[in-house]
Amino acid sequence: MVKKSATRPADIYLRFLQLAEAIRGMPSLPPLEPLEERILELVARASQEQERLSVRDMMAKQELGSPATIHGRLKSMREKGWIMLSETEDARRKQIDLTQAALIHFDKLSKCLLKAAKG
Template sequence: MSKSSRPADIYLRFLNLLDALRALPALPPLDPLEERILAVVGRARQLQERLSVRDLMAQEGLGAPATVHTRIKSMRSKGWLVLADTEDSRRKQVDLTPAALAYFDQVSGLMLKATEGS
């Protein structure tokens, strides 16, 4: 039987590699809501869209604005997100930290590694 006899094996290899990456002491772990927020911020960055704290709190499916705001604060203290000033001092832009970008680079590498030999 080959290393990946089913397409699901690639995904399962990826999950195993991702678990190993998360065990490394790079950035503090995220809860499921924080992971969804990270994905929203990452997609906005990739599309070169501006994303303010208010925009993020208004996102469908992330929960109550106060909960999202609390998670943004938590993610900033964990080193995942940074807030930047805008022309309106009351609005802050949400972006990924260099460490979060490095994490995405590592996850991307894991995806490629999981497909090797398939």
Template sequence: MTRPADIYLRFLQLTEALRGLPALPALDPLEEKILEFVARTTQKSNRLSVRDMMAQSEIGSPATLHARITSMREKGWLTLSDTEDARRKQIELTPAALKHFDRLAEAFAKAAKGP
């Protein structure tokens, strides 16, 4: 019988293997947290502006968040697009970032099936 912990540990092994694939540059732990926040927000069909992101004080200070968003854009994980208000930019995942989440989902499904 497979325990839930076994599935999760297999998933971690598979995600570690994904990190070795040549795709996008690696993220630091804070950038991973930001990526997950952006993904969860946009999955709910909510728009996320840079200003909205800066208000997430539980993730980091505005200066830290701004620096990480800039870094993540340079690494190819995030993009900024214009909104109706030229002063506001919307944060979006790049196609490569979406493919990363697809690979994670595939790894999870594979882990759940068993060895």
């Protein structure tokens, strides 16, 4: 008989994934494609670090694909309600910001993480 040990870090992470999946099933924002999720993470991290991230900055990230691909994903994410573009002092540059709905989504994920850690 295998004795169940204390909760392993992997168990916490797997419980978090299960809780996060439940949130994705709730009606809120439309789901993102994998590249859009990667972009959202970059925008969220920049926001957390209080850095400005412009469309031009994002399009320069070659690891995300061509500028046309990135532009298309940013447009899709705006239409889905995840991001918004804000004016800057340079009218030619638009800053990428999270919408209030995206911030609420991150709040829900944070609660899932805390719940998973508590067991």
